[in-house]
Amino acid sequence: MSQTDTLIAIEKAEVGYREGFSNGHYNNHQKFSPAVPGLEWSQNQAWCQTFQSWAFQQAGVKILAPVTASCSTAVNWYKSRGRFSYYPAIGAMVFFGHSGGQHVGLVHKYDADYAYTIEGNTNANGSSEGNGVYLKKRARRDSYLYGYGLPKFTEGIVTADPGLKNKPGYTYMAVASSFESDALRVAEVEEALPWVSAIQLTWAAAHPTAEEQAAGNGAGTTADDVALLQDALEKVMGVAPGDPHSVFEVETQELFERFRTEKLGRSEVDGHEVPGVQELVELGRRSELFNVRAGSSPAAEQPWVSLNQVVWASTHSAREEQAQPGGDAGPKADVALVQDGLKRVMRTDVADERGIFETATQDLYDEFRRTMLHFSGSDAVGTPGTQSLTELGQRTGLFRVRTGFPVGGTTDGTDIDATGQIDPKQVTFHRYTPEGTLEDWIAQASTAAGVQASSHWVKGFKTAVVRESSGNPNACNLWDSNAKTPPGFSKVKDFGDGHLGDGRIVRLNGSLTHFQCSRGIVQCIPQTFAQRHAPGTSVNIYDPVACIAAAMRYVRSRYGVAIDGSDLARKVQQFDPNRPPRGY
Known part of the structure; x- marks a missing residue:
């Protein structure tokens, strides 16, 4: 993969990331500042440029952009090197506001009228309070758009600047994209979006505030899904529900009913009910803020996968796995479901024998954790864990996860329970x-x-x-x-x-x-x-x-x-x- 595509892929993988939320507001607390040596001080401040510095570092092209939290500094850095243009380019940093000092994004596609960008510290509704990483569509002739910094990629850079025709290191194209086909591009955008669970949203819509708040904000709760639903309603309907962020109550329900009647054309008679799967899919599509998990079908219809069976298989040889019985007594059926799930979400075949957890399955599982769940370091490698396996089952709708069923009579941690656990x-x-x-x-x-x-x-x-x-x-x-x-x-x-x-x-x-x-x-x-x-x-x-x-x-x-x-x-x-x- 080229330097350009690597950089864009890294940024797209962050689409859907949200900064911290406290006291009813987003707070600029995010993961990028601490991860960039020299920019640790920028935590809790505007972070659009810090996000770009982080991405260039992650892509291994740190020398192609300044390490800074300042958009103005970045503009001057590119100008001083003769690599600034008023025409878009693939992989170019695009600067906004007076002298380019107010905001920044990265271009992954452009046409005659628009630059399509990935931006940190922005939002879906255009207000000044940025809250996360989004895909945006920017009018090239908008006075707010100032210009573009052109990184010196090894493979050169594709640009719409006619003044750079026939110059070494530049390829002129009036319209360009970072991907080979529209189908692939659409797939990449879809996978970059966060996921919501229809089951979680249905539960939140049918339960009172006290029960929602008691569920907390951890993994497996409704808070993040409801927040995305509210953001999507605000973007599509042009008004925000008055309920607290992440709490599905009367005003969120009323705005969802307006979405049904005004945008989907449903009658008011059949509008007073919890969100349906297809309605959520349509809201996610129109807002471009989330995907809906296929696992939102009733959980009772899904088979169980044993975490301990999968862990055992991932730590034993193919010969030992093949010697285990089939069906519920052994790990093969569980591993086969995991492989089916990986194939579905990663859109690629698993090279290992079906039901046998070996190197190819492990590598694809690690890639799932890195690119889909944004795990890093030791969290993104090794045996499957409860959180990642549960998420794989929910995203695909293929299985539920439980502990138990030790393989071959071994003692593999199945007796480790919550006894002694503290807050x-x-x-x-x-x-x-x-x-x-x-x-x-x-x-x-x-x-x-x-x-x-x-x-x-x-x-x-x-x-x-x-x-x-x-x-x-x-x-x-x-x-x-x-x-x-x-x-x-x-x-x-x-x-x-x-x-x-x-x-x-x-x-x-x-x-x-x-x-x-x-x-x-x-x-x-x-x-x-x-x-x-x-x-x-x-x-x-x-x-x-x-x-x-x-x-x-x-x-x-x-x-x-x-x-x-x-x-x-x-x-x-x-x-x-x-x-x-x-x-x-």
Whole structure:
């Protein structure tokens, strides 16, 4: 793939991303500023240019654009290099407002009248409060559009500038697109949009506010889907419902009924009901804000897939998988459904034998997590997890997900339940004064986590502890991609040792730090520590027994590690002294 298409694909994959939301408003808190070295300071500020800097960095073409949060700086950067034009180009940065200093996007297509762009920190309705990444259609002759910066791609750049005809590095085309055909382009746009569940929206429409709010804003709740529905109604109908954002109540229902009667031509008599699947599909199409999951058919009609069956298959050889029984007793039927789901959402065949989870299935599953779910780092690789597998089932409508059905009588973490789980906001960050040895902590953690004490656990955790924290129970990572405060959380007073990424360590002494920093002797984030918290252990993430016990329960649940840890090193590379470090 060319540099141009790689850059555009990366930006399109972010379409549908939304910044943080608090106190009834979007708040400019997003993932791009912390991920661009030198632009960390720009968090909570306008981020349209920061998004472009991030995308160029992700595409491996960082030198083709300035690393800046300022549109004006970017305009001047291109002008100083003689690569600024008043005609569009594929992969060009397009600048808006006075002298180009107010807003920026990236061109992925243009014709005689319009430039089609990908823009961060904008919205669907044209107001000044940007909230996410969108596909936009911009009139080329609009006075708000200032001009274009032309990156010096290796393959050259396609432009509508007649003054650049026959010049090396430029190809003149009056009309151009970044894709080979309209069909492929439409498919790319469709896949870039976020998904809503008809089941979630039907539930929200039929339940009172108190129940919706009690459901919260986490994965699997209605909040994000309702917010997209309200944004779509605002764009299509020209007016926003008066209900709180993410809550489906009377005014959202009334505006949806207006959409039915005024836009879809339905009579008022049959308009007073919860949203239907086809109505949602049409609203998503007209607003260009979301897709509707095919999984919105009644869940009772969908077969079950066992998470543990799929995890077992992903960590065993083809010969072992083929030796397992078929039907409900073995993993083959479950793996076949997963492969069918991957084929549907990724639009490509799976090269592995049907029902056998090997390299090709794993690679395609990882690609699904990266491009469709926007997972990154260790979250985007390895054995399937509950969240990604559930999402695959919902998007395709092919299956539901449950735990259970251990394969071949093995113990693969199926007995890890919610016992001991706490709310992430209950986690504390008090400094731990070391007592005992690492071996003592691992032994105590084994008892708390309900695993069989063994040399496998000791050897594995001794390896991981050195790699994760250098043996410091109070280690707090202040610099990697986890070091952020997600929506719904606040910064916390921390009393650990802050690692800055350049070898320096600072005593925090109660300083405010990002909630999600990796912490403790095996570097858990608070959300994982809370979810896998072992009953009877401390809620202090810096307590090494509590931290190790939570990590034990985590690797058993996520990777299917046996109760005696005998396969820990094989299944989780970070715990294997014979292989190089790799996050877990």
